[in-house]
Amino acid sequence: MSISFSRRIMLSAIAATALAGTATTAFSQDKITLRMSTPATETDFRSQGLATVFADGVSEFATYEPHYNDTLFKQGTELVAIARGNLDMSITSAQELAKLIPEWSIFTAGYLMRDPEHQRMVFEGDIGQEMYQLVEEKLGVKLLSVMYFGTRQLNLRGDKIINTPEDLAGVNLRMPGTDAWQFLGKALGANPTPMAFTEVYTGLQTGAIDGQDNPMPTDKDKKFYEVTDQIVLTGHLVDMNFLAFSKSVWDDLNAEQQAAVMQSAQEATAAITASIVENEAQLVAFFEGEGLKVYTPDVDAFRARAQQMYLESDFSKDWPDGLLERINAVK
Structure with missing residues (x-):
């Protein structure tokens, strides 16, 4: 992991932008605004990754509008705001999800995840898809990707x-x-x-x-x-965060736009995870x-x-x- 965070973000952003450029004709000319609410600061690893990789990846059809330091919605209220159609995106945690969906409480337990790689494999496999689907069905919130948030x-x-x-x-x-x-x-x-x-x-x-x-x-x-x-x-x-997205906004996107949102989210969270792992090492x-x-x-x-x-x-x-x-x- 010798590549710096800023350079890794830049390279990912270039790749995401190039991909988006190949599908320009499939995107609407009228951009939508994706409002993100987070308690994190603007310099937080998560904030940086989303403001570059994710924002660039969806820039053909959407404007990414982050609101930092709880200035739009207070921490813990974002999921309900998304479910009610008052917010488009947020960074959420297993603890916050468990308050609304008790089955998610398993992800708040100690020694569940062995390391960041185990965490990634769990949520990119069948288990993750099942638990993501549960959130979608019960809250009307789509979880796009998991990101590592440090180990206690x-x-x-x-x-x-x-x-x-x-x-x-x-x-x-x-x-x-x-x-x-x-x-x-x-x-x-x-x-x-x-x-x-x-x-x-x-x-x-x-x-x-x-x-x-x-x-x-x-x-x-x-x-x-x-x-x-x-x-x-x-x-x-092994702590984790998730990129939460409005299901109603998702459903209004066409297939190409949905693919761009998903790929940009996954690339951003992968870069964020790598940066946090590098910092801990x-x-x-x-x-x-x-x-x-x-x-x-x-x-x-x-x-x-x-x-x-x-x-x-x-x-x-x-x-x-x-x-x-x-x-x-x-x-």
Whole structure:
């Protein structure tokens, strides 16, 4: 992944534009406007990818109009806005989808996805098509593509080596305060401790907590490396976002336009995913340079414990029968 994000985006945009140019005669002369609402900033990897690759790929027949920083719709309200015909596009999450479609709660569980490639294979295969169809039928929202959004890792004080969930016994691990997050902390083997995100740095500094979990870019951004000693690559939550699109707008497009929208979405999310993976890989060296120990534990032991606890809990009651086994079987 030596190609920079900006160059990769440029090359993808050129390819998408060239493809669109071959089908100009099939597109209407009257452009439509595709309004996108996102809580992300304009400089976010996702925002950059969509504003270049996707926007260029549909430029023959549509104007991409992004609204950043929750300025159009607040985070968590976008799916309903699309369903009601008030919005054309958004970036959504499994957590937001699960609030409206309980079957999607399986994608919020720890240790479901092994890595970004496993995530891609799941959603580009039969499982993804089935779950996308469920969203389309229940919400009138079309999910175009999945994009990787980082992997949460453990970031701890002290030098005790963590290899299995048993090694986390008694470790006060800061987790977000909702039931789902607290359950994940227990599933990891730790003592989950709710604490406001703004208090985490001080909590680590004073020893009020022994550690916290976040994707590595967040650890760097918040300078948690200044008050911790190690990052344990548990990979307990491979996070994901989806590009959501209005089904009614989709149905008004002709076949060539639909193909351009789909291809542009897939190319954009692939570029976004590659950029985030590249950024995370570079951060390992950064943290090691700051004196932190970065290592991989027995991930299979963590995964087995977490999945068993989820299956025995109320969190799994809405999961489609056999879906967990099918996801695990994707290679």
